[in-house]
Amino acid sequence: MNIAVDDAIGDRLNRLVKLAMDTGEAASLEEAERMFAEYRLSVSVGADIAHSPTLQAILLTIVNSARRSFLGGVEVDVAVDSPLLVPFSRHENLGAAVRALGGRITTRISTATPLICLGNVPDKAENPIAIRATFDGWTGGILPLSQSAKRLDEKQEFAPAGVLAGALAVTEAFQFLRRNQPLAGRREAGLSLWRPELSWQDSASRGPQIDRLPSSLWLVGLGNLGQAYLWTLGMLPYASPSDVQLVLQDFDVLAPSNESTSLLTTADVVGIHKTRAMAQWAQQRGFRSAIIERRFDANFRVRPDEPSLALCGVDNALARAALEDVGFGRIIEAGLGGGTADFLGFRTHVFPGARKARDVWKPAAQSDERRIDLPAYEKLSAAGLDRCGLTRLAGRTVGAPFVGAIAGAVVIAEALRAANGAHAYDLIDGHLRDLTHRTVIPAINPAPFNPGATPVEL
Structure with missing residues (x-):
């Protein structure tokens, strides 16, 4: 093969699928692609997302990043007619935005996949792991769904914290499927974008409203x-x-x-x-x-x-x-x-x-x-x-x-x-x-x- 053929392979290669090639667990590019095609993710969303731009930033970041990583698909249980509050696109509601990003709308979440929850949803699930994404002000984080009592206040809106929390949740679900972090889905993790040197659960990490x-x-x-x-x-x-x-x-x-x-x-x-x-x-x-x-x-x-x-x-x-x-x-x-x-x-x-x-x-x-x-x-x-x-x-x-x-x-x-x-x-x-x-x-x-x-x- 010549350089042009090499470039053709490289230009179409999913850079996360390459992980399975580089660890040696996949014997071929095709096997690596089949492995990642088995990765699926579920997302359960509470009705309060209709009133929170930051919860919407969490959801859209989850769908956008996960559909590129979990090649078996991302399913989302959300009220599709909820108005879109973030200036993401010209879509009028969340359902259209989720579909545009590659998510699949459902009313019956699988219990066989990692689950990410946001907003007011039940704090119990039968999935192998269930992660809650949460925010308040400049702080975003994740915790096991069973520990929802430690959920942040989610009162001070700040879209970058939503992007952070959504991406952290996808990271955690991915690490669970990859089995490279035994605590994935069973621990708390987060960051303050205002004071990253502090614990994300410190009240001083919330930061101010900005104008x-x-x-x-x-x-x-x-x-x-x-x-x-x-x-x-x-x-x-x-x-x-x-x-x-x-x-x-x-x-x-x-x-x-x-x-x-x-x-x-x-x-x-x-x-x-x-x-x-x-x-x-x-x-x-x-x-x-x-x-x-x-x-x-x-x-x-x-x-x-x-x-x-x-x-x-x-x-x-x-x-x-x-x-x-x-x-x-x-x-x-x-x-x-x-x-x-x-x-x-x-x-x-x-x-x-x-x-x-x-x-x-x-x-x-x-x-x-x-x-x-x-x-x-x-x-x-x-x-x-x-x-x-x-x-x-x-x-x-x-x-x-x-x-x-x-x-x-x-x-x-x-x-x-x-x-x-x-x-x-x-x-x-x-x-x-x-x-x-x-x-x-x-x-x-x-x-x-x-x-x-x-x-x-x-």
């Missing part, structure tokens, strides 16, 4: 992370969406594999430049946008009339090292793990900070070692894919949309704090196998920064 939203942003990279930023940004209650100015920068074209990780990629936009597909999404949301279709480097300067707040979601170390060289006032960047052991990891940085971007992203020697001796790759070799092609394919990262969604919520929360003159964090580093063991480093005396802001819709 301003960021209005001017430059997005570098429009894959898993960049689209996760836009997903959460699109949930925010802008009083005047036309006040929002976005610069969208990427050089690549959407491939079928992007649909497995990227929350705004659907089959109908595959083959289109990422910038143009996301600009179309921005227009539908009511935002203004400009596009740049080239790699990010230090060979330009940000103009005074362009966004000075950058959100970076690329995995190229050279591009990340150049982030402070072009004149942005503040940069918020995130990275995800990409291997079988670390794909559940995420890390965010804010620059300027205690360390320079060029110090964080110094050139490092890259190991060329790839596990092409694993059964799935040996089968591809037997089918004619040469060693170079195998190495290239094995080198593609494992990726999960629910991890990107969590990192995206953390990054947008950082932008929201900036827009409201609040504190910042140099580093937030966590792993979803156990989120309690995270590293959070507050910024010390950050320089004053005004990214541009516009009012919240009241």
Whole structure:
């Protein structure tokens, strides 16, 4: 096989299905796909979702990320005529929104699948695990359904906390099916987007109501992370969406594999430049946008009339090292793990900070070692894919949309704090196998920064 054939396989490969190839548990790509086709998820929703934008953000994030990961399908028991309260789409009710995202509406939830519950539902279920997603203010979390007495108040609405809670619930259900976390579905987990160094159940973690939203942003990279930023940004209650100015920068074209990780990629936009597909999404949301279709480097300067707040979601170390060289006032960047052991990891940085971007992203020697001796790759070799092609394919990262969604919520929360003159964090580093063991480093005396802001819709 030649490089074109290798690229064709890589471009259609579901980046989460690749996990089964890279652990050696699947003897072929086809076996890995069959394995993930057995993964199914059920969601039970209380009637109070009709009155809570944040519960709706939880539900839509669950459906959007899970349908890309649980390839056997996502079934949802929800009142389909509940009005849509989040500015996700032009759909008038939740049923239409759930269907548009790939969920299946049902009134009879399976008892054989992992179950996620939100809102006022019974606190007992016969499923192998039953997880409750909950929120209050800037805090989102999960707990076993049987512990619903510890549910958060769910009174202070904040859509990014809904994105966080929904993605955490999907992560937990996925870990249960993968059997890599014995406590999955039987523990509590959560995070405060206001004070991530605190316990998510601490009353001080709830955070304040805010009245301003960021209005001017430059997005570098429009894959898993960049689209996760836009997903959460699109949930925010802008009083005047036309006040929002976005610069969208990427050089690549959407491939079928992007649909497995990227929350705004659907089959109908595959083959289109990422910038143009996301600009179309921005227009539908009511935002203004400009596009740049080239790699990010230090060979330009940000103009005074362009966004000075950058959100970076690329995995190229050279591009990340150049982030402070072009004149942005503040940069918020995130990275995800990409291997079988670390794909559940995420890390965010804010620059300027205690360390320079060029110090964080110094050139490092890259190991060329790839596990092409694993059964799935040996089968591809037997089918004619040469060693170079195998190495290239094995080198593609494992990726999960629910991890990107969590990192995206953390990054947008950082932008929201900036827009409201609040504190910042140099580093937030966590792993979803156990989120309690995270590293959070507050910024010390950050320089004053005004990214541009516009009012919240009241």
